[in-house]
Structures are given as C-alpha cells and as structure tokens.
Amino acid sequence: MAQKLKEANRWEHKGLREVKIPKKNGKMRTLKIPTIADRAWQCLVKYALEPAHEVTFHARSYGFRPGRSTQDAQKYVFNNLYSRANGKNKRVIELDIEKCFDRISHSAMMSKVIAPQQIKTGLWKCLRAGVSPEFPEQGTPQGGVVSPLLANIALNGIEEIHPSVRYADDMVFFLKPKDDAERILENVQQFLAERGMNISAEKTKITRTTAGFDFLGWHFKVQKNGKFRCTPSEENYEKFRKKVKAIVNNSALATTAKAKKLASIVRGWRSYHRYCKMDGSRFSLWYLSHDAFKRFKSDKNKGQNEAKILVNQAFPAVPYSENKFVIVKAEKSPYDGDLLYWSKRNSNLYDGHTAKALKRQGYKCGHCGHYLDGNEKVHLHHIDGNHDNWKPKNLLAVHESCHDYIHMGMHVKSLRLSRSVVRGNLHATF
Numbered sequence: 001m002a003q004k005l006k007e008a009n010r011w012e013h014k015g016l017r018e019v020k021i022p023k024k025n026g027k028m029r030t031l032k033i034p035t036i037a038d039r040a041w042q043c044l045v046k047y048a049l050e051p052a053h054e055v056t057f058h059a060r061s062y063g064f065r066p067g068r069s070t071q072d073a074q075k076y077v078f079n080n081l082y083s084r085a086n087g088k089n090k091r092v093i094e095l096d097i098e099k100c101f102d103r104i105s106h107s108a109m110m111s112k113v114i115a116p117q118q119i120k121t122g123l124w125k126c127l128r129a130g131v132s133p134e135f136p137e138q139g140t141p142q143g144g145v146v147s148p149l150l151a152n153i154a155l156n157g158i159e160e161i162h163p164s165v166r167y168a169d170d171m172v173f174f175l176k177p178k179d180d181a182e183r184i185l186e187n188v189q190q191f192l193a194e195r196g197m198n199i200s201a202e203k204t205k206i207t208r209t210t211a212g213f214d215f216l217g218w219h220f221k222v223q224k225n226g227k228f229r230c231t232p233s234e235e236n237y238e239k240f241r242k243k244v245k246a247i248v249n250n251s252a253l254a255t256t257a258k259a260k261k262l263a264s265i266v267r268g269w270r271s272y273h274r275y276c277k278m279d280g281s282r283f284s285l286w287y288l289s290h291d292a293f294k295r296f297k298s299d300k301n302k303g304q305n306e307a308k309i310l311v312n313q314a315f316p317a318v319p320y321s322e323n324k325f326v327i328v329k330a331e332k333s334p335y336d337g338d339l340l341y342w343s344k345r346n347s348n349l350y351d352g353h354t355a356k357a358l359k360r361q362g363y364k365c366g367h368c369g370h371y372l373d374g375n376e377k378v379h380l381h382h383i384d385g386n387h388d389n390w391k392p393k394n395l396l397a398v399h400e401s402c403h404d405y406i407h408m409g410m411h412v413k414s415l416r417l418s419r420s421v422v423r424g425n426l427h428a429t430f
Contacts, residue, residue, distance in 0.1 A: 011041050011122045011125065012125060013034065013038050013125050013128075013129030013131070014034070014035050014037075014038060014129065016032035016033060016034055016129065016130040017032070017033045017035075018030050018031070018033075019031045019033060032130055032131070032132070032144075034144055038126075038129075038144075039144070039145050041122070041126075042126065042131070042144050042145040042146040043145045043146075045115075045122065045123065045126075045146055046145055046149055048115065048119060049113065049115055049146075050066070050149060050335075052114040053114060053153060053156075054066070054333040054334075056114070057152065057156055058157065058160065059159075060076065060159045060164060060165050060166060061152065061155075061159060061166045062165070062166070062167045063135065063148075063152070063166065063167035063168030063169075064148035064149070064151075064152060064168055065152065066333070066334045066335075066374075067328060067333060067334040067342065067345075068328055070167060070216045070272075071275060071325045072327050072328050073166075073167045073215075073216060074218060074325065075323070075325045075326075076165045076327060077165060077172065077215065077220055078228055078230065078323050079327070080165075080174045081174070081220065081222050081228050082228040083226040083227060083228065086226075087209050087222040087228060088209060088210055088222045088223075088224065088225075089176075089177055090174055090175055090176060090177075090208075090209050090222075091175040091179075091206055091207060092172050092174055092206070092207050092213055093172065093173040093184065093185065093205070093206055094172060094203075094204060094205045094206075094213055094214075094215070095170075095171040095173065095199065096199070096200040096202075096203035096204045097169045097171075097192065097198070098197065098198045098199070098200045103196050103197075104132075104133055104154055104196045104197060105194075105195050105196035106124075108154070108194060108195050109150060109153060109154045110124065110127075112156070113150075123146075123150075126144070131144040131146070131147060132144075132147060133147055133150030133151040133153070133154055134148070134151050135147075135151050135168035136148065155169065155195075157191070158171070158188065158191050161173075161184060161187045161188055161191065162174075162184045167216055170215065172213070172215055175206075181206050185204070209222040210222050210223070210224060214233040214234075217233055217235075217236040218230050218231065218233055218236070218276065219233040219234065228323070229277055230275070231276050231278075232269075232276060237282075237283070240265070240269050241288065243265055244262060244266070244292075245291075247261050248262070248292045248295050249295065254299075255296050255299040255302060255310055258292075258314065259296075259310040259313045259314040260314075262292070262315070263313055263314055263315075263316055266285070266314065266316060267316050267318060270285075270316075270317075270318035270320075274320050275320070275321060275322060275323060275324060275325045276320070276322065277322050278320045278322075285315055288315075289314070289315045292311055292314055292315070293308065293311045296311060319351070326345075329341075334373060334374065334375070339371035339373055340371065342371070342373045342374055343358075343363035343371040343372050343373055343374075344363055346372060346374035346378075347359070347363055347378075350378060353380055353390060353395055354380050354397055356392065357392070357396065357397035358378065358397045360392070361396075361397055365397070365398050365399045365402055366381065366396035366398050367399070367403075367405070368399065368402050370399075372397065376400050376401060377399075377400040378397050378400070379397075379398055379399070379400050380395055380397060380398075381397075381403055381406060382394055383395070383396055
C-alpha cells in the first residue's frame with residue numbers, strides 16, 4: 001500500500017460506505033465513510049496541501065486549521081465588542097450557510113487548489129467517489145480526512161467582504177451603526193453563489209449586541225453599561241446537563257464508575273468554557289453537583305464523607321480566567337518556521353509543574369532538544385522514577401514520543417538486568 005500511495009495520480013477511490021445516524025432534531029444524518037486505504041491517501045494529500053494553503057488563508061478564519069481554535073474566535077468577538085470597541089452600539093449578522101456542500105462547484109473549488117497536476121487528478125477522483133468538501137458537525141471528519149481543508153479552500157476570502165470572524169461554516173459579521181446589512185448580505189450571497197452555495201434566509205439573523213447571540217456554544221452579550229459578557233449558551237448547557245443527569249441516574253453503573261465517567265465530561269466542559277464568566281450557582285454546577293451528592297449518598301448507603309469525596313472526583317475544578325485568552329497573531333502559522341513563538345504559545349496550554357519546566361528548558365524537549373511546537377503532546381518525566389518527587393530538578397518536559405522512548409529504554413535495561421540475574425542464579429545453582 002505504501003508504494004501505491006506514492007502514485008497519487010493513479011489512486012482509485014472506492015465507493016463510500018453510507019451509515020445513517022440520528023440527529024438531535026429527530027431526523028437522520030448520513031455519514032459517508034471511505035476505506036482505510038482511501039483515508040491514508042487523503043491524509044497524505046492533506047499534509048501536502050495544508051502548508052501551501054495556510055499562507056493564503058485569511059487571518060480571521062479559525063476552524064480546522066493548525067494552531068487555531070474556537071478560543072481564538074471567542075477572543076476575536078471580545079476584541080470587537082468590549083467597551084473600548086463601543087460594542088453596545090453594534091449589531092451582528094449571524095450568518096447561516098445552507099448545508100449544501102455536496103452541491104458545491106467542484107470546478108470553482110479545484111481552481112483554487114494549489115497542487116501539482118497529479119494530486120489534482122487524484123482529488124478529482126476522490127470527489128467523484130463521493131467525498132464532499134465539508135466540515136464535520138462535531139469531532140473528527142467522517143466523510144474524509146481532506147474534506148475540511150477543501151471546504152476552507154472553497155470559503156476562503158469571504159472574510160474580506162466585511163469585518164467578521166469565521167470558524168468553519170459558522171460566521172459572524174460585526175456592524176457599526178452606519179453599516180448597510182443588506183448590502184453586506186448581497187455581497188455574501190454573490191460570493192457563495194459563485195461556489196454553488198446559498199445563504200439560509202430562514203436562519204440568518206441581524207441582531208443587536210445588547211440582545212445577545214449564540215456562536216460556537218457560547219452566548220455573547222453586551223450589557224447596557226457597555227460591559228461584555230460571554231457565558232455557555234442555553235443549548236450547550238442543556239446538552240451538558242442532560243449528559244450529567246443520565247449518568248447520575250443510571251442505576252446500572254456503580255457509584256465509583258459514575259464519578260469516573262462524570263469527571264471526564266465535566267472537565268472537558270469546564271475547560272472549553274474556562275474563558276467565560278462562570279460564577280453563579282448554574283454555571284459553577286452547584287445544583288448538578290448537589291443532586292449528584294444526594295444520589296451518591298443513597299447508592300448502596302454510602303456515608304456522607306464518601307459521597308463528598310466521589311462528588312469532588314466527579315466535578316473536578318478547572319481554573320477560570322474570563323476573557324484572558326491570548327489570541328493567535330494574525331498571519332501566524334505553525335508552518336512559518338517560528339518555532340520559538342509556537343513553543344511559547346503551546347506552553348500556555350499547560351499549567352503548574354509542566355509550564356514551569358517548559359520555561360526552565362527554553363520551551364525545548366528535555367530529551368531530544370527540539371522545540372515543543374504543539375504537533376505532539378508534552379509529558380512530564382520524573383527523572384528518578386519516583387512520581388511522588390515533584391522537586392523541579394527531578395522534572396523534565398518532553399515530547400510524548402520521547403517519553404515513550406525513555407521508558408522503553410528503561411524497560412529494556414531492566415529486562416537485561418533481570419536476565420543477567422537469572423543467569424547468575426542458574427550458574428550458582430549448578
């Protein structure tokens with residue numbers, strides 16, 4: 001297969017397997033899943049295309065791009081709506097693009113693809129096999145590894161129509177009092193029509209910032225005094241609450257299993273919203289944790305202290321810092337060669353001992369010496385093997401793969417030592 005993957009223009013995509021799954025509105029959604037071999041080919045093509053297109057992508061596009069995240073988009077909204085930006089006098093266009101990526105003009109999109117002809121030929125075959133340039137609704141793209149990149153290529157440039165922020169196909173335009181919303185929407189419609197897409201007139205809204213709007217699972221609102229507020233959206237909170245309640249009330253699960261399962265969900269939700277305003281009994285999860293405590297206490301007559309310990313495990317604390325996220329510099333890309341910038345930036349994803357170790361080491365791996373640039377997770381290695389020894393001189397920030405290599409070497413050394421001991425014992429016996 002490795003040899004076949006090198007022949008990009010000769011690659012023949014097989015038909016996609018269709019699987020229907022239920023959507024939250026009760027309707028069915030069809031996933032089109034390529035074979036493992038086709039996914040491998042798409043992955044190679046993505047690696048080839050992405051660096052060239054990162055140079056051309058607009059600075060205000062944050063979705064499905066390396067080195068960018070939803071938090072960057074969140075901070076861009078803050079920068080446009082906080083008091084010094086006169087956010088209380090602004091409106092926003094909440095743009096909704098009709099989900100018609102399967103009808104997108106392949107010719108218009110392919111004309112913007114920067115690639116040798118043999119890769120373009122392979123991509124045409126990929127598109128004819130049924131792979132659609134689209135963004136996944138959540139998680140990893142199911143239709144194709146290269147799909148989000150192709151969709152970003154198709155939509156790139158829409159940001160130039162008017163000051164805005166885009167994450168995949170979710171987009172918000174910021175309007176000053178004198179801006180003509182209808183003219184902006186006409187320009188957007190023309191841009192989309194050239195690519196075979198349309199605005200959803202039913203779902204696209206023009207909203208005053210003081211009324212508030214939802215974007216990427218958050219509710220943004222500018223209060224009458226001009227103060228900016230960002231909280232989890234009602235839909236996002238309700239979805240999370242139902243997940244928590246389903247686990248807490250699941251009589252088939254042991255209490256310890258409930259706590260373990262809840263911890264992962266709660267930590268993930270709190271981490272996603274860590275730059276929001278999260279005080280108050282609702283978003284601090286006081287009610288949910290109190291209900292869990294009562295349920296845990298009644299499960300097999302657990303004592304109050306044991307129930308409290310389990311609730312603390314189930315609802316782990318995550319530090320919040322409202323609006324403190326540092327947005328990525330406008331045109332920066334992990335492919336620009338500025339390893340120091342990306343190493344420093346990615347070190348902000350870690351806290352405590354790991355962050356301190358990274359700073360001590362100049363943001364370089366303590367094993368291989370290369371910059372920790374975000375392409376790989378950072379692990380904290382205990383040099384003496386004692387995981388209770390948290391002294392700075394015993395801690396080393398390393399790449400995940402380097403950490404595996406270190407422990408593999410330690411295992412081999414231990415194995416050799418044990419074999420020599422066994423051989424020595426055998427000789428001693430005889």
